[in-house]
Amino acid sequence: MSFVLTEDQQMLRDTAMSFARDELPVSRLRSLRDQGANGVDPDSRAKLAELGFFGVLVPEDHGGVDMGMVAMGQVMEAQGRTLAATPLLQSAVLGASLIGLGGSDSLKAAWLPKLAEGSSTFALAVDEGTHHAPLNIATNAERKDQGYMLSGSKRYVVDGHHADMFIIVARTSGEVGQAAGLSLFLVPKNAEGLSVQALNTVDSHGAAHLHLDDVMVNEDQIIGALDAGWEVLEAALDRGRIALAAEALGSAQAAFEITLDYLQTRKQFGQLIGSFQALQHRAAKMFTALEMARSCVAAALSAVDARSNNIPELASLAKAQTAELIHLISNETVQMHGGIGMTDAHDSGLYMKRARVQEALLGGASYHRDRYARLNGF
Amino acid sequence: MAFDAPEALDDFRNEVRDWLEANCPASMRTPMTDDEVVWGGRREAFKNPDSRLWLERMGAKGWTAPEWPAEYGGGGLNKAEAKVLQEELRRIKARPPLFSFGLWMFGPALLEFGADEQKKRFIPDIVMGKTRWCQGYSEPGAGSDLAGLQTKCEDKGDHWLLNGQKVWTSYADQADWIFCLVRTDNTVKHDGISFLVFDMQSEGVEARPIKLISGSSPFCETFFSDVKVPKDQLVGEINKGWTIAKRLLQFERSSISAGGFGGTGGSGILPPQDYARQHVGVDEAGRVADGDLRARLADHLMFSKAFGLTVQRSTAEAKAGQEVGHTASILKYAAAKMNQDKCELLVEALGTDGLGWDGEGIPEDARKATRSWLRSKGNSIEGGTSEVNLNVIAKRVLGLREHQ
Numbered sequence: 001m002s003f004v005l006t007e008d009q010q011m012l013r014d015t016a017m018s019f020a021r022d023e024l025p026v027s028r029l030r031s032l033r034d035q036g037a038n039g040v041d042p043d044s045r046a047k048l049a050e051l052g053f054f055g056v057l058v059p060e061d062h063g064g065v066d067m068g069m070v071a072m073g074q075v076m077e078a079q080g081r082t083l084a085a086t087p088l089l090q091s092a093v094l095g096a097s098l099i100g101l102g103g104s105d106s107l108k109a110a111w112l113p114k115l116a117e118g119s120s121t122f123a124l125a126v127d128e129g130t131h132h133a134p135l136n137i138a139t140n141a142e143r144k145d146q147g148y149m150l151s152g153s154k155r156y157v158v159d160g161h162h163a164d165m166f167i168i169v170a171r172t173s174g175e176v177g178q179a180a181g182l183s184l185f186l187v188p189k190n191a192e193g194l195s196v197q198a199l200n201t202v203d204s205h206g207a208a209h210l211h212l213d214d215v216m217v218n219e220d221q222i223i224g225a226l227d228a229g230w231e232v233l234e235a236a237l238d239r240g241r242i243a244l245a246a247e248a249l250g251s252a253q254a255a256f257e258i259t260l261d262y263l264q265t266r267k268q269f270g271q272l273i274g275s276f277q278a279l280q281h282r283a284a285k286m287f288t289a290l291e292m293a294r295s296c297v298a299a300a301l302s303a304v305d306a307r308s309n310n311i312p313e314l315a316s317l318a319k320a321q322t323a324e325l326i327h328l329i330s331n332e333t334v335q336m337h338g339g340i341g342m343t344d345a346h347d348s349g350l351y352m353k354r355a356r357v358q359e360a361l362l363g364g365a366s367y368h369r370d371r372y373a374r375l376n377g378f
Numbered sequence: 379m380a381f382d383a384p385e386a387l388d389d390f391r392n393e394v395r396d397w398l399e400a401n402c403p404a405s406m407r408t409p410m411t412d413d414e415v416v417w418g419g420r421r422e423a424f425k426n427p428d429s430r431l432w433l434e435r436m437g438a439k440g441w442t443a444p445e446w447p448a449e450y451g452g453g454g455l456n457k458a459e460a461k462v463l464q465e466e467l468r469r470i471k472a473r474p475p476l477f478s479f480g481l482w483m484f485g486p487a488l489l490e491f492g493a494d495e496q497k498k499r500f501i502p503d504i505v506m507g508k509t510r511w512c513q514g515y516s517e518p519g520a521g522s523d524l525a526g527l528q529t530k531c532e533d534k535g536d537h538w539l540l541n542g543q544k545v546w547t548s549y550a551d552q553a554d555w556i557f558c559l560v561r562t563d564n565t566v567k568h569d570g571i572s573f574l575v576f577d578m579q580s581e582g583v584e585a586r587p588i589k590l591i592s593g594s595s596p597f598c599e600t601f602f603s604d605v606k607v608p609k610d611q612l613v614g615e616i617n618k619g620w621t622i623a624k625r626l627l628q629f630e631r632s633s634i635s636a637g638g639f640g641g642t643g644g645s646g647i648l649p650p651q652d653y654a655r656q657h658v659g660v661d662e663a664g665r666v667a668d669g670d671l672r673a674r675l676a677d678h679l680m681f682s683k684a685f686g687l688t689v690q691r692s693t694a695e696a697k698a699g700q701e702v703g704h705t706a707s708i709l710k711y712a713a714a715k716m717n718q719d720k721c722e723l724l725v726e727a728l729g730t731d732g733l734g735w736d737g738e739g740i741p742e743d744a745r746k747a748t749r750s751w752l753r754s755k756g757n758s759i760e761g762g763t764s765e766v767n768l769n770v771i772a773k774r775v776l777g778l779r780e781h782q
Contacts, residue, residue, distance in 0.1 A: 003694035260776060275781040280772035287771055288708040295687035317680050366673070373676040378651040378666045 002302045003295070005070070012071050015051065016078035023047060024084035026347050029204060032085065038198065038206035039085035040162045048086055049118025057096040057239075062112035064096070069239060069304035073246035073297065080250025083354050085205040087121040090159040093243040094236055095122025098167055098184065102224030102232030107186065111165070123163035124236070125154035125210055132363040134169070134237060135177050135230075139212065141170035141185065147218040148172065150185060150193075153211045158361060160208030161198035164189055168212065172227050179230040184223040191215050203354040238315035241362045242300040245318035248326045248358040249290075249297050255326075255333045255351040256286055262337055279336060286329050293321040313375045320368035326355040390459055394466045401435045402472050403428035410473045411645050417477050419510025419554045429475075436475040437506035443481055446489065451502035479548070480504035480511040482633040484557045484575075487626040491573075491614045500555075500575070512578070513630075514544040514558030514600060515623070522766050524559075525568045525620060529602065531560035538574065538612070540582075540605040546760070550585035550598035553578050559623050562616050573619035576607045592752035593735070627762065631710040634761045646743040647750065650720060651675045653727035671726065678719045685709075685716050711767040714757040721751040 005013060024044060032041055048054060056072045058064020072093060079086055096115050099107055099122075114120040126134050139152025150170050160166070166187045174181025187194060193215040199207045224232035263274030263283060273279055300314035308314075330352040334341035341348040359365065405428045416422060416429045424430040436442050439453060444460040446452020455463065485504045488497060503509040520527040529542025540560060550556070556578055563570030578585070582605040587595035614622050651666065654675060659667045666672040689709065724747040725732035732748055734740030758764040772778045 001690065003691040004698040260778075263778060271782060272779050274778040277769070277772075277781065280776075280778050281765070281768040283776055283778065284711075284768040284771035287776060288712055291708050292681075292684040292688050292712065295691045296684050298691060299687045317683055320680060321684055369673055369676040369680070372680055373651075373665065373672055374663075376651065376676075376679060377664065378655055378660070378672065378675065 001299055001306065001308075002070070003298050005074070008067065009071050009074060012056075012067065013074035013078070016053070016075040017081070019047070019051060020078040020082045020084060024079065024082050024086075026082050026350060029083050029085060029350065033204035038161060038200060039159075039204060040206065041085060044084070045087060045118060045121075048088065052116075053088060054092045054118040055096075055116030056092060057100065058112050058116040059100070062108060062116060064112065064116040069242065070298075070301045072243060073301040076243045076246040077250035077253075077297075080247035080252075080358075081254040083203075083251060083350055087159050087163070089240060089243055089247070090123045090163065091115055091118075091121045094124040094240045095165070095167065097236040097239045098122075098124065098223055098232060101235055102184065102229070104220065106220070107223065111186075120164045121159060121162070122165045122167060123157050123159045124167045124169075124240075125157045125160065126169045126233070126237075127155055128153060130155065132360070132367055134233065135179055135182075137169050137171050137182055138176050139168065139170040141172045141183060141217075143172075144216070147216055147221075148183075148185065150187070150212045150215040150217060153209065155209050156199065156201075156207045156360075157210055158205070158207050160196060160210055161206050166194075166210065167223060168210075168217075169229065169233060174227075181227050182229045182233065183226050184229040184233060185217045186221040186223060187212075187215060187217055191217075201357065203350075203357045205354070205357065234312070237362060238311050239304060241315045241319040241368075242297070242304065244358055244361055245293075245297050245315075245322040246301065248322040248355070249293055251351055251354060251358065252290060252293070252322065252326045252329045255329050255348070256290060258347065259283070259286075259329070259333045259336050273336075282332060282336075286332060289321075289325050289328055293318075293325045296321045313372065316363075316368035316372045316375065319363060320365045320372065323359040323365040323368070326351075326358055330355040387458055387462060391462050391466065394463055397439075398466055398470055398472065401432075402470060403431055406432045406473050406475075407471050408473075409471075409645060414473075415477055416475065416507065417510055417549070417552065418507030419552070421510070421552055421554075422507070429473075432473070433475045433507050440505055442476045442478075442507065443485065443505045446485065446501065446505065450489075450497050451505040476507045478504065478507065478510070479513055480509060483513065483626050483629045484511050486629045487557075487622055488613060490625060491622045493613075495610070496613060509555055510549070510553045512547050512550045512553035512556050514547055514550075514556045516546045517543060518545050522763055524623070525571065527559055527561060527571065528564075529558070529560045530564075531562050531572060531574060531607075533562075534606075537609060538607040540574070540576075540602045540607055542602050544600040544602075545588075545597075547585065547598045547600040548596055550578065550600045551587050556583075556600075557613075557626075559619055562619075566617075568620045569617055571619040571623065572616050573613040573622045574607060575611050575613060576605065580605050580607070582606075590753070591755070592749045594749070594753070630761050634710060634713065634757075647724065647747050648743065650723035650727045651679070653724060653747075657727060657729050657731065671723075675723060675727075678716075678723055681712075681719065682716055685712050688712070708771060710762065711764050711771070714764055717757050718754050721747070721754040725751045 032039065052065050053075050055064030056067050056075060058066065060066050075088065079088065099111050115122065128138060129136060139150060141148040141150050150168060152170065166189065168185045168187050169182055170185055171181050172183040193213040195211045197209040199209065201207050260283060263279060264272060266273045296318040300318040303311050303314045333348040334352055337346060337348050340346050405426060414426050414429060416433055440448060440451055441453045441463060444453035444455045444463050448454030481504060485501060488500060515524060517527050517529060529544065532539045555575060557575045560572055560574050561570055562572040582603045584601045585598040588597050588599060589595050654666045654671055658671060661667050666675065728744050728747060731740055731744040734745045734748060736745065
């Protein structure tokens with residue numbers, strides 16, 4: 001396991017950090033929100049593409065830079081710092097992983113270059129209920145002619161309101177709750193029978209519900225094996241969880257720095273409030289949680305690159321630890337700023353809102369505690 | 379950073395492997411039992427004769443202190459070689475030959491601050507386990523505020539004269555020598571402290587064990603009445619002992635967070651989730667039947683994993699020469715919480731088996747768990763309370779100011 005970045009990874013991190021700071025500051029999310037853009041930001045998407053961030057996980061012979069998850073994690077952490085709304089999680093991590101791990105040669109040839117250059121964005125649509133439950137799939141795929149007919153609905157699909165392509169998890173056999181019988185279908189946004197209901201979300205990133213009404217998909221558009229999509233899906237979900245954990249870590253770090261700065265400047269009772277022990281100890285506890293979560297994220301990222309056999313365990317660890325971390329820190333950020341923290345003009349609220357979304361996506365602390373316990377045999 | 383040719387390290391590894399094969403007795407490759415831990419010193423009884431052999435052989439190589447200079451009896455190994463030695467010891471599951479405050483705390487400080495004559499006099503016996511040291515720091519009136527200590531040390535021309543009292547002196551009743559903080563100037567606080575070492579058999583020294591809530595007595599009250607100490611047993615300069623004291627505390631904290639905790643259990647105690655499975659039962663899917671307990675067990679296990687990864691990360695970053703992180707500062711605080719949570723879960727998972735004390739009827743491992751639960755309460759007090767550790771993080775790492 002490697003806890004120290006290589007020179008290339010460090011360079012990518014520096015690039016991603018300064019890009020987020022200069023081009024994607026929190027004020028950008030704020031202005032997108034105020035314009036009603038609902039997290040859709042084509043200008044930033046083009047700049048991210050120029051930097052090559054969409055191709056970090058894509059092999060070089062398909063137009064990517066193939067730098068691996070540790071590198072991807074640095075980009076995600078950077079965008080987490082400024083709460084940037086980008087299609088990276090869905091496209092660069094989940095889309096690229098699903099096509100890369102499970103796509104046929106022709107699907108790879110058709111889509112990986114477009115993913116890598118950022119000209120097509122993807123959105124994985126899994127969950128059908130309000131809580132992450134990737135086995136609870138009722139969306140039905142029925143054999144018809146040379147393909148399958150999909151019917152069902154998906155909730156809160158991130159980037160669903162602006163993605164070009166969807167990867168729909170549907171059931172080709174078996175019962176709700178079973179892993180066997182799940183298949184993954186590649187569906188374009190303009191497919192007949194697919195309707196997209198855009199959602200205005202608390203974090204101003206937006207999302208969409210999808211409704212599939214007899215959507216026809218040719219059988220060559222299946223990712224992974226028929227009925228055995230779970231294998232590819234679970235591996236991709238774990239990468240997504242780890243990437244989200246890295247993003248949440250970035251948000252937590254930034255919110256903590258904002259708070260620490262305030263503790264060192266705000267005066268009450270003739271003292272810097274950071275000199276009060278009640279606040280000092282809470283700050284020290286936040287710092288401890290931050291450092292421990294950072295270790296978990298680093299270990300999980302590097303486990304993917306090393307193809308370790310404990311990726312699921314480390315993914316759940318990183319996701320659960322960062323979920324608790326961002327709630328702790330974003331709540332303390334509001335509390336320690338006092339009345340200022342309650343105002344819309346201050347950024348603390350934005351961190352607290354995004355924290356909720358970061359936790360809920362791909363399973364929260366409680367989901368991953370349960371999974372961690374199962375993986376450890378109790 | 380020193381670079382070692384891989385071939386040279388391979389040769390060293392082979393050499394170590396051969397030597398261990400020939401010199402590590404078979405019984406020293408079995409799990410340590412509580413009553414066979416070797417602390418060395420004049421009173422060491424060596425319950426298992428192999429322990430004596432193992433200590434003598436490792437001590438003669440200097441491998442009880444692999445990285446200490448060979449001129450004082452240490453192993454003289456560089457970091458890479460020491461790592462190889464550790465790996466080879468771990469590979470054959472060798473027991474540590476010696477547990478010692480001399481190795482963990484006093485030795486490293488003496489090597490940094492002591493006079494050459496003092497190093498020659500004390501270090502070889504630490505390496506060989508011939509002298510058992512204890513730590514005279516806390517006093518009844520100086521706990522967290524350690525620099526408030528009052529044990530009086532007067533210069534009597536040809537000797538120091540010592541009067542006062544220490545408390546929480548670990549194993550003072552077993553130790554041969556003590557390293558001790560004393561007051562040589564009472565007009566100033568931190569700048570009036572000196573660092574003195576002396577024989578616990580000196581006239582006027584008395585150690586009385588204190589019985590703890592766990593029933594054991596690892597700590598003592600130690601009294602000094604007109605103890606005469608030779609002049610050459612002051613380490614460093616007079617009134618400059620606080621610097622040594624602080625450095626030594628760092629060694630203590632890192633040895634505590636590296637796993638040297640009181641109350642980690644001892645041999646035979648299972649992980650808490652195993653007791654939960656046994657005593658609470660599992661559902662048809664193999665999950666611990668009490669969902670609330672199960673979630674808290676998972677939480678603890680995740681915290682432990684995160685802690686272990688943080689220790690690894692801090693080592694890796696230190697090796698890479700990175701200054702960032704400040705990771706080490708959080709480890710003592712986190713380790714105390716981790717061990718205390720574990721002990722609470724052990725007792726809870728054991729149910730009424732976690733409520734025994736001694737005698738028959740309740741299994742020994744369960745009774746040990748109960749005792750370690752009680753002992754673990756000291757984890758957030760000894761070696762700097764958790765509150766003091768949080769102060770240190772807030773001020774030194776986060777840069778928050780002192781209250782005016």
